[in-house]
Amino acid sequence: MVYDLNALFAKAFGEFTVNVQGLSRGMFPLEAFYWGQGGARENFSLQIRNIVEHAHDALGEHPVIIGECGIPMDM
Secondary structure, eight states, rough: OOOOHHHHHHHSSSSSEOOOHHTTTTTGGGGGGEEEEHHHHHHHHHHHHHHHHHHHHOOOSSSOOOOOOOOTTTT
């Protein structure tokens, strides 16, 4: 799952994003913060890349379809 909890709860993009996926897998909390627009892009890219790499490890080189990214649809 790829979630931006700040955007999910505040219904707006803020100054930073948090790598919730990394935190749930034991990432050091201070390394989970990404600042600004470039940081958000890096954060989401990393999380989606992790999903794809884990899918390829488990299933082989097949296309990966991601059905939800946790972005609020009412923003």
